[in-house]
Amino acid sequence: MNVVRRRLLIPAAATAAAALSLTTLSACSTDSAAAGNTDKFDVVASFYPMAFLAEQIGGKYVNVTNLTEPGQEPHDLEISARQTAQLQESDAVLYLKGLQPAVDDAVGQSEIRTKIDAASLTSLEEHGDEVGGHAAEHDDHEHEELSGKDPHVWLDPVKYAEIAQGVGAAFEKADPDHASTYKTNTEALVEKLGALNGQFEDGLKNTETKVFLTTHAAFGYLAERYGLTEEAISGLDPESEPSGARVRELEKMAKADGVTTVFYETLVSDKTAKTIAADAGLRTDVLDPIEGITGKSRGKDYFSVQEANLKALRTALGAT
Numbered sequence: 001m002n003v004v005r006r007r008l009l010i011p012a013a014a015t016a017a018a019a020l021s022l023t024t025l026s027a028c029s030t031d032s033a034a035a036g037n038t039d040k041f042d043v044v045a046s047f048y049p050m051a052f053l054a055e056q057i058g059g060k061y062v063n064v065t066n067l068t069e070p071g072q073e074p075h076d077l078e079i080s081a082r083q084t085a086q087l088q089e090s091d092a093v094l095y096l097k098g099l100q101p102a103v104d105d106a107v108g109q110s111e112i113r114t115k116i117d118a119a120s121l122t123s124l125e126e127h128g129d130e131v132g133g134h135a136a137e138h139d140d141h142e143h144e145e146l147s148g149k150d151p152h153v154w155l156d157p158v159k160y161a162e163i164a165q166g167v168g169a170a171f172e173k174a175d176p177d178h179a180s181t182y183k184t185n186t187e188a189l190v191e192k193l194g195a196l197n198g199q200f201e202d203g204l205k206n207t208e209t210k211v212f213l214t215t216h217a218a219f220g221y222l223a224e225r226y227g228l229t230e231e232a233i234s235g236l237d238p239e240s241e242p243s244g245a246r247v248r249e250l251e252k253m254a255k256a257d258g259v260t261t262v263f264y265e266t267l268v269s270d271k272t273a274k275t276i277a278a279d280a281g282l283r284t285d286v287l288d289p290i291e292g293i294t295g296k297s298r299g300k301d302y303f304s305v306q307e308a309n310l311k312a313l314r315t316a317l318g319a320t
Helices: 048-061 081-087 101-109 157-174 176-203 220-225 244-257 271-280 302-317
Strands: 041-045 062-066 092-095 114-117 130-132 211-214 229-232 261-264 283-286
Touching: 041 048, 048 062, 048 092, 048 157, 048 176, 048 302, 081 101, 092 101, 092 157, 114 157, 130 220, 157 176, 157 220, 176 220, 176 302, 211 244, 211 302, 220 229, 244 271, 261 271, 261 302, 271 283, 283 302
Parallel strands: 041 062, 041 092, 092 114, 211 229, 211 261, 261 283
Antiparallel strands: 130 229
């Protein structure tokens, strides 16, 4: 894995336009042989959050192929020659530029007509290993990781809805025969994401602490949206090892701010989280960045896993 390339994370973005949204789900194929040349609108998605949008918006009129297998860490994806060739046979590709360098390269070399970059459909921000309103005197930040453009926009329901609107508009333009369905589906999806946003707003309004601790900085947009502070062990790179100084800083912060829990995720080793938790006398729990759905996921899709994330945050933060 090339950590340097991964931290060059995502160019400046423009906001999405067009109000659009949901009906019947189409089957999401992970078999690259199914990527193109079907009688439907063939969409290649780079990883789960993009595939989910394509399914929800496209409904029965799209055939979605996810380049990232369930359980595979999407940052580490390498595109095979076969996948690259079959990308050319599809009608559209939906990806998040900067998250998966191999996908960016393949899309750049592809002649596919419709290229939808989710990073261009909402605004992205610079995030380091602390995100949010927390500015405790005890947290000196001498060891803070250099920040980079943070790609984890799908974890903020509001930003994810902005992306959905842009994807819906792109589908309408690329496949005008089914534009009315894509518009209706997009509108329904955006409405559902709005309801999820309301659940988070209400559920995290009154808490004993506003600080939560994660293994890597995937939840910065979520933290900013709901007035929380994310303290990350390893910054934007989920597999980097924290320094001893950073661990001591986190233990000091946890004690001062009443942090009870170290969150880890399902697709990355929980060893570091459990070690820090044991040393600091904290609990551990899962906060899922929803980069893929597996048998270990606390839900079957984006919405159910987000609801599980909300429940875990409420418990850890002492919500009332």
